Amino acid sequence: MAVTVRIPAPLRKLTGGSSDVPAQGATIAAIIDNIEASHPGLKARLCDETGGIRPFVNIYLNDEDIRFLDGPDTRLADGDLVSIVPAIAGGA
């Protein structure tokens, strides 16, 4: 499946500044491995040592949080938008 991955500002230094990265894969886990291959370092920011999604980073398939779908096993369709949204805390 060909999807677009939306990269949040704090991780764009790993994508050469790109906010949208094309990726190939049937599941969210496959997409993460795919973007890791083209942009090394991304996976460690998204996943812990066991491969689980970090608890302060959310991944949305279109407008749905994958935590409430099938997590990393969530299946994708051509044209899907996968958005990475990390927690941010600034307010002052």
Added chain:
Amino acid sequence: MSFTEEEIERYSRHIILKEVGGAGQQKLKDAKVFMVGAGGLGSPAALYLAAAGVGTLGIVDLDVVDLSNLQRQILHTTPDVGRPKVVSARETLHAVNPNITINTVEERITSANVLDIIKDYDIVMDGSDNFPTRFLMNDACFMLKKPLVSGSMFRFDGQVTVLRGHLPTDPCYRCLYPEPPPADLVPSCQEAGILGVLAGTVGILQATETIKLILGQGDVLAGKLLVYNALEMEFMKVKYKKNPHCLLCGPNPQITKLLDYEISCTLQRH
């Protein structure tokens, strides 16, 4: 209704709206809203809530005004540099609307004092600048069954959501983000920078949600996260749900008292 002639004129553009009217304006007057922080988010939010006639505003902030705050913290002005933020906030807000009550707390909010500080308010707005305070406010508002209107920002990005984990169908902040990031993954405030006007956008979105909650009008961002990017001028609204494994608001809660996380941003004054 209990409005003076002056108030009827002051709020006339509200009262003429059928979604507000005299009854809605009375709800605003009766409302008690607590703001965590008189900084980037608290400034625009408090100004509009005061102007709107929210009858009681509480504000907590321990900091004094720094020159580098004035790029975005519009409650404070150049002569306020060096003065406590809650003092200049009170003066600015009373100048906008002398009819309202403003309670100020010049302390750091902690697990020991938070419940007592917010207990008399109807709605809490989070404009804090670190994860430990955000988790603390979430847990405290859950325990006291108060809606929490959360706004946060980073460089050019903003996030807004309404948290009501005490309701059976609504998620809390821990449903959205189960744990704070470790301190070494959080860029320092100085490193991060912030587009000043972004604070206005995010703070005013929080004030909008707060006013809608008071009026009982419209759809609020409960179970929805609004993600804003100022550079691309894009708003994205994504959904999340009550997490059945949530340690706070799930069916098998593990968190039954307030926790203190280590403050991960060391430059809180900026």
